[in-house]
Amino acid sequence: MNKTTISTVGQFVGQEVKIGAWLANKRSSGKIAFLQLRDGTGFIQGVVVKAEVGEDIFLKAKNLTQESSLYVTGIVREDERAPSGFELTVTNVDVIHEAVDYPITPKEHGTEFLMDHRHLWLRSKKQHANMKVRNEIIRATYEFFNKEGFVKVDPPILTGSAPEGTTELFATKYFDEDAYLSQSGQLYMEAAAMALGKVFSFGPTFRAEKSKTRRHLIEFWMIEPEMAFYEFEDSLKVQEEYVAHVVQSVLKNCKIELNALGRDTSKLENIVAPFPRITYDDAIKLLHEKGFDDIKWGDDFGAPHETAIAETYDKPVFITHYPTSLKPFYMQPDPNNDKVVLCADMIAPEGYGEIIGGSERIHDYDLLAERMKEHDLDPAAYQWYAELRKYGSVPHSGFGLGLERTVAWICGAEHVRETIPFPRLLNRLYP
Incomplete structure (x- = not known):
């Protein structure tokens, strides 16, 4: 037998x-x-x-x-x-x-009850499907970057500084020093790119953001590639090819799971590169046409704005060239307009919001020092990062993809809490 x-x-x-x-x-x-x-x-x-x-x-x-x-x-x-x-x-x-009195019965249960029993809720058909799709996205990620010649590098989770400020970081003590749980491995990945050319990381990141939206988690996983000698346009090409590869891999290898989730796969079949692009300036104009009269140049986009922009397209869309004031210190200014930077957010269709943020990084030492001063960053804490611009600096670019939002979009999940085995939310640290 x-x-x-x-x-x-x-x-x-x-x-x-x-x-x-x-x-x-x-x-x-x-x-x-x-x-x-x-x-x-x-x-x-x-x-x-x-x-x-x-x-x-x-x-x-x-x-x-x-x-x-x-x-x-x-x-x-x-x-x-x-x-x-x-x-x-x-x-x-x-x-x-023999199991006795299993708490999750075939009847309807409230969200809080199911979250309290997340260790058991994972066994249900839809949650099982979410995890299988998540696994396929991870498998396809390694497949794509290995095929493209990237080297996987693991940045530290405990850091002494923050790439985007400390207001949303979890602080801890590292013996007698202040330390933080990483919100991104990007700065370390830039150093790795200067040694290995094309690199990517995949690991947990943490944001102490007091948000309760369906798009936010306190702990989530990020895929963060960095590429030496890659300028802004080069990076956009990698991003769209990567996302298209992941979606097509899920369609090919997770038919049973997508069916269990009731996912309309016709909306995913169209996800092939290239993706449409719209500048921040044109996005503001589009939002005005759609009735968002209050938003003005220099404002950041919220979930309703991103959804309205995404509804115009049937693929993920890049929003490029955001105002310098909205973005972190390390982003390269547009050589034709120093009021904006060479960056892009990739917005997923169907109201799932930003799944990728990326940019060309500043590679000039003096400009980086100026930006750090503008952001009131401690030069000593970032000395190692600035030194990357002193010893053979090159144009380089990178991006970060949020795994859970990507899983939510591909699965058609209502909330990101269903896309990670044990979600950490504003008021939830159990189980």
Whole structure:
């Protein structure tokens, strides 16, 4: 007998297999019991026919409780109606552990209840699908950057300075020094790019931002590439090719999960490079045309503004050349207009907001020193960063993609809290 998983049962059509699984749900109809089984790799229906298995096995199957763990033996059958294309004709059931009073039942539950039981909510079909899509995005990320010749570098999580100011950072003590949980690995990735050419990082970042919107988390994961000898336009090309690669990989490898989520995949099929671009100036004009009369040049965009701009396009859109006053100290000014910088935010369709922020970085030592002074940054804390401009400085660019917002957009999730295994929110540190 073959011991296998639900995701690979298609290799054993017509054969008897053994699967370790949990009972997600069940129903019975007279002398037939239908077991909804999951094993982490997927979901499958097990059909137990009393006349074929006998009284003892049938009663055991019929009396199984939700989330009990078991070994199920059965014959693999093709079934076009099943999401996976297969079902299991059960021949035997061995209970490993009987679950009692599982708290998340098939009825509706409130969000706070589900968040309190996040360790169990992860087992549900939609949450399982979210995590599988997240995993595919991560896999496709490594595939893309490895193929493009990038080297993965891991920046520190504890830092002594902040790339974008300390107002939204978690402070801690590093023995007798002040330290912060990283809000970005970018500055360190710039140093790595000067050594290795093209690099990327993938790790947790932290923002002490008191926001309760559906787009925000306190702890989230970022993919942050940096590229030596890449100017602004070069970086935009990498960004759109990367996002297109990720979306197409999910469409190819997560059909079952997207179906479980009820995702309209036609909206994703169109996500191929190149992406449209609009300058900040033109975005202001567009917003005025759409009735946002209060916004003026120099204002930052909020969620309603980003959504209104995104609705004009059926792909992610770059908003470029923001005012210098809105952006961090390290962004390169536009050589034709020093009131704006060579930066871009990529806005996802369907109201999911900014998923990428990026720019060409300042590579002139004197200009960087001037910007640091304007932002009241301690020169000693950033000495190492400034020195990158003293010893063989080159034009370079980079960007950061927020993983959870990207998962939310691709999955069609209502809130980013469902796109990370254990979300950290303004008022939630449990479980």
